Amino acid sequence: MDLNRRDLLKLAGGSALGVILSPLPWKLLDDSAIWTQNWSITPKLAHGPVTLRYSACTLCSAGCALQARCVGNVPVAVAGVPAHPVTRGALCPLGLSSHHMSRHPLRLAGPVRIDGTSDRGRVEPVEMDPTFAALGEILRSAGKGIGAGTIAVLDRQPGRALSMAYRQFLAGFPEAAYLVPSHLEDETTSALRAMATADPGPMGVDFTDVKTVLSFGAPVLDGWGTPGAMMELFKERRRLGLRFIQVETRPSRTAIASDRWLRIVPGTEREVAWGIARVLIDEKLVPPSAIRSITDYPLLVKKIQEVDISRVTTESGIPSAEIAAVAREISRAPAVVIAGSDPAGGSLDPETRNVIALLNLLLAPSGSTGGIVRRGPMPDALKENVRPAMSLDTVPDHSLRLMIVDSAESGYVVSPEMMRRKMRRNDGQIVALSSTLTPLAAAADFIIPVAAPFEKLDETPHAPSAARESFSLSLPLHPERPGAGDPLSFLVRLTAAGDRPLPEATTMESLLRRRADAIQASRRGRVYLPSSRSTVAVADLASAEEFWGHLQAGGCWMDDPVKSPSRVTFRFPVPQEEQTRAAAADGGIILMPFGWKGATASAHVSPIMSKLFQESAVRDLDGIAVIAPATAAAHGLEDGMIARIATARGKKDVRVRCDAAARDGVVHVCVGPRPNGEDTPSSPATDELLSLCETANDGTWRITMATIEKG
Amino acid sequence: MKHRGILMFLAGIALGASAGWVFFPFALYTSEPQPLQFSHKVHTGEQAGMTCDNCHEFASDGKFLGVPALDKCAGCHSATIGSSPDEKRLVDEFVTPGKPVPWKVYSRQPDNAYFPHAAHVKLAGLACEECHGPHGSSDSLRVYQANRVSGYSRDIWGRNISGFSTLAWEGMKMDKCVRCHADKGRADGCIDCHK
Numbered sequence: 043m044d045l046n047r048r049d050l051l052k053l054a055g056g057s058a059l060g061v062i063l064s065p066l067p068w069k070l071l072d073d074s075a076i077w078t079q080n081w082s083i084t085p086k087l088a089h090g091p092v093t094l095r096y097s098a099c100t101l102c103s104a105g106c107a108l109q110a111r112c113v114g115n116v117p118v119a120v121a122g123v124p125a126h127p128v129t130r131g132a133l134c135p136l137g138l139s140s141h142h143m144s145r146h147p148l149r150l151a152g153p154v155r156i157d158g159t160s161d162r163g164r165v166e167p168v169e170m171d172p173t174f175a176a177l178g179e180i181l182r183s184a185g186k187g188i189g190a191g192t193i194a195v196l197d198r199q200p201g202r203a204l205s206m207a208y209r210q211f212l213a214g215f216p217e218a219a220y221l222v223p224s225h226l227e228d229e230t231t232s233a234l235r236a237m238a239t240a241d242p243g244p245m246g247v248d249f250t251d252v253k254t255v256l257s258f259g260a261p262v263l264d265g266w267g268t269p270g271a272m273m274e275l276f277k278e279r280r281r282l283g284l285r286f287i288q289v290e291t292r293p294s295r296t297a298i299a300s301d302r303w304l305r306i307v308p309g310t311e312r313e314v315a316w317g318i319a320r321v322l323i324d325e326k327l328v329p330p331s332a333i334r335s336i337t338d339y340p341l342l343v344k345k346i347q348e349v350d351i352s353r354v355t356t357e358s359g360i361p362s363a364e365i366a367a368v369a370r371e372i373s374r375a376p377a378v379v380i381a382g383s384d385p386a387g388g389s390l391d392p393e394t395r396n397v398i399a400l401l402n403l404l405l406a407p408s409g410s411t412g413g414i415v416r417r418g419p420m421p422d423a424l425k426e427n428v429r430p431a432m433s434l435d436t437v438p439d440h441s442l443r444l445m446i447v448d449s450a451e452s453g454y455v456v457s458p459e460m461m462r463r464k465m466r467r468n469d470g471q472i473v474a475l476s477s478t479l480t481p482l483a484a485a486a487d488f489i490i491p492v493a494a495p496f497e498k499l500d501e502t503p504h505a506p507s508a509a510r511e512s513f514s515l516s517l518p519l520h521p522e523r524p525g526a527g528d529p530l531s532f533l534v535r536l537t538a539a540g541d542r543p544l545p546e547a548t549t550m551e552s553l554l555r556r557r558a559d560a561i562q563a564s565r566r567g568r569v570y571l572p573s574s575r576s577t578v579a580v581a582d583l584a585s586a587e588e589f590w591g592h593l594q595a596g597g598c599w600m601d602d603p604v605k606s607p608s609r610v611t612f613r614f615p616v617p618q619e620e621q622t623r624a625a626a627a628d629g630g631i632i633l634m635p636f637g638w639k640g641a642t643a644s645a646h647v648s649p650i651m652s653k654l655f656q657e658s659a660v661r662d663l664d665g666i667a668v669i670a671p672a673t674a675a676a677h678g679l680e681d682g683m684i685a686r687i688a689t690a691r692g693k694k695d696v697r698v699r700c701d702a703a704a705r706d707g708v709v710h711v712c713v714g715p716r717p718n719g720e721d722t723p724s725s726p727a728t729d730e731l732l733s734l735c736e737t738a739n740d741g742t743w744r745i746t747m748a749t750i751e752k753g
Numbered sequence: 754m755k756h757r758g759i760l761m762f763l764a765g766i767a768l769g770a771s772a773g774w775v776f777f778p779f780a781l782y783t784s785e786p787q788p789l790q791f792s793h794k795v796h797t798g799e800q801a802g803m804t805c806d807n808c809h810e811f812a813s814d815g816k817f818l819g820v821p822a823l824d825k826c827a828g829c830h831s832a833t834i835g836s837s838p839d840e841k842r843l844v845d846e847f848v849t850p851g852k853p854v855p856w857k858v859y860s861r862q863p864d865n866a867y868f869p870h871a872a873h874v875k876l877a878g879l880a881c882e883e884c885h886g887p888h889g890s891s892d893s894l895r896v897y898q899a900n901r902v903s904g905y906s907r908d909i910w911g912r913n914i915s916g917f918s919t920l921a922w923e924g925m926k927m928d929k930c931v932r933c934h935a936d937k938g939r940a941d942g943c944i945d946c947h948k
Contacts, residue, residue: 049757
């Protein structure tokens with residue numbers, strides 16, 4: 043039979059149909075899909091022995107201890123450390139995914155320069171050597187004398203061993219500033235320390251036997267201090283007879299969970315604090331021991347008695363009966379009064395912080411337990427040859443030649459505008475150390491990449507208002523990444539480039555070892571060993587090596603309480619001028635930014651948490667505007683609508699969320715967490731919301747007058 | 754020739770179908786013998802009377818240890834105790850030099866599938882044969898056939914190239930797991946098995 047072309051075509055057609063009717067193409071499709079899972083570029087799960095390693099989260103100042111389940115030395119899951127005496131097993135969602143930060147999509151591979159001339163900023167890779175050469179030149183000229191410009195370091199986690207290294211470095215310059223943000227959860231203790239007639243040393247807040255916690259704006263039940271300890275107090279509050287009172291405008295999580303919430307008119311914290319002080323004085327609720335601790339007490343009483351309670355009520359919106367009830371409650375049993383900052387709303391002004399701190403003095407003198415306590419300083423705390431700390435907002439505008447922003451996060455926003463305001467107009471440079479292209483780092487001129495969490499040995503942060511010092515290591519869980527050193531290695535290289543004396547310790551291990559050795563030599567405190575859930579007294583340790591070994595195994599040192607602290611007296615700086623408050627214009631609204639600790643405009647969250655936040659309504663996201671229904675209706679807005687907020691500084695579109703608990707005439711707009719996809723490696727987004735806010739001379743930006751309309 | 758076209762077409766169908774049904778499996782799978790022959794029947798039968806979990810154990814933390822390690826075999830076979838040439842090879846080539854036997858695992862699953870034996874055997878009370886068939890009474894080990902494209906054992910898909918089987922224990926693909934879970938009233942989400 044001769045086959046012609048038509049026959050072949052029919053044969054081929056039939057064959058094709060036969061193949062389609064067989065498993066061949068479908069099985070090949072299925073197997074090909076599986077084959078793609080085996081490509082070398084596909085990430086593979088780790089294989090190997092399963093181990094448990096201890097470390098600590100460094101994403102904010104809480105420093106929660108964690109245990110990492112590792113497979114073949116790769117951390118695959120982290121959790122809190124149960125029974126940890128400091129952090130109580132807690133770990134927030136950011137900490138639970140902190141081991142992912144090394145693979146953040148905005149991870150920096152090398153140093154970059156930010157070209158801020160365009161609206162969004164442009165990121166350009168630069169070479170490390172020329173960058174350090176230029177910085178070295180700045181240091182050399184700064185070292186020559188007055189007028190060459192002030193060198194500064196902004197440290198958002200002061201108190202670390204690295205902080206001491208920075209301060210020693212800065213001590214070598216005639217004009218230098220060691221800067222800390224004004225809101226580090228130590229607003230109250232810092233204010234009290236400043237009021238003391240003789241420096242009592244560091245102070246903290248001890249909740250032992252405290253029956254009332256009166257907080258002015260501090261998120262005490264939402265990340266403040268050591269969150270695990272605070273949540274444990276909250277859980278046990280009925281048994282302990284502990285009550286929480288929150289003074290705050292916004293219906294925050296702390297406000298809603300508190301036993302009493304004073305929903306004040308924005309910016310009237312000072313008035314309410316004065317009102318409470320007036321009741322304490324009028325009803326003679328101030329104990330004699332407190333009176334004795336305040337110098338010029340009669341002058342203070344005279345000032346307090348000038349407070350008009352009815353005016354307090356009018357301005358704050360809080361009935362006088364409620365103010366009196368709070369005053370009586372905090373005077374009845376041990377209480378502590380805390381001034382706090384919203385993580386994105388910034389701090390209260392200094393005078394308000396002072397008045398709030400004063401309430402603690404009127405309740406009881408500082409002791410070693412319960413309330414404001416003195417805290418033993420870290421054994422290696424250096425008193426000489428270091429720059430004293432100063433608040434960023436107190437730096438004269440346009441005075442800094444070079445600001446180095448350390449990579450450690452406090453969990454609270456630092457205003458990029460405030461940073462830039464401090465720089466000299468023509469030649470001021472900000473160099474940020476960061477592992478990722480965060481919005482804060484993008485406000486700098488240069489970014490030097492440093493190690494991500496768990497890539498290098500680091501010191502665990504601890505709550506600034508902790509009652510006792512603690513020390514532990516954030517041990518590495520990931521391999522080191524070439525080109526991403528720790529901030530100390532940056533400092534070493536910088537000092538070499540600037541012909542400055544090298545730091546005494548040039549590696550993190552030697553730096554932290556020095557601190558550990560000082561602690562061991564002091565024979566103070568105890569070490570908690572997580573593997574055995576036991577503690578051992580430092581005095582019982584045989585050697586510094588043994589102590590270091592415990593730390594390397596995840597141990598945590600906790601100081602002893604200060605025994606029999608000497609009596610401290612305080613002088614309250616009576617303000618001379620009345621505060622004037624701006625009111626919203628007709629049709630206007632008060633804009634109050636807010637955020638939550640660790641996920642504000644200063645930082646990134648891990649990719650998985652960014653995804654979860656956007657897919658759930660557990661937390662408000664960046665750009666959500668919380669507004670009372672009546673206020674929304676008055677401006678033609680509804681829940682879910684896009685609105686446009688405008689201030690004298692610009693406009694931004696937000697999404698409205700109506701909340702009946704919000705105060706009329708106020709819009710609370712969330713700053714972060716930001717969807718990771720909004721920023722790109724070449725074009726970081728700026729903080730539009732924060733740039734709308736007016737930053738006052740005292741460094742606050744809590745309240746801005748605004749208008750709102752349909753978007 | 755009458756109906757020549759139709760005949761060619763039908764011949765094509767037969768050709769294509771044969772290629773897909775008959776020849777394709779030969780091309781798709783490689784065949785490799787196991788490093789040693791092993792008789793489950795000898796070990797579980799009347800002679801030794803062992804059960805599956807005598808060798809395929811759970812660790813104290815609940816983790817399933819799978820194919821036993823060499824020391825499990827060496828516990829009895831530190832020297833030859835039978836007359837099988839494979840046993841002699843086990844002792845000479847593996848036990849004596851302490852070299853693990855490179856068994857080829859028929860039921861290897863991908864890394865993204867999390868399968869805890871403890872949950873299925875201890876909690877759900879499933880018998881080994883429900884998923885592994887009469888493997889425990891086999892007298893020899895089948896040739897290990899690996900899919901050239903996916904890399905997995907033929908046992909995962911099933912002996913029949915179509916993937917269908919009347920035997921309940923044949924095949925170990927996801928649809929089988931899902932069907933069994935549904936039959937037993939388990940409502941699971943993706944993350945339960947793909948952690």
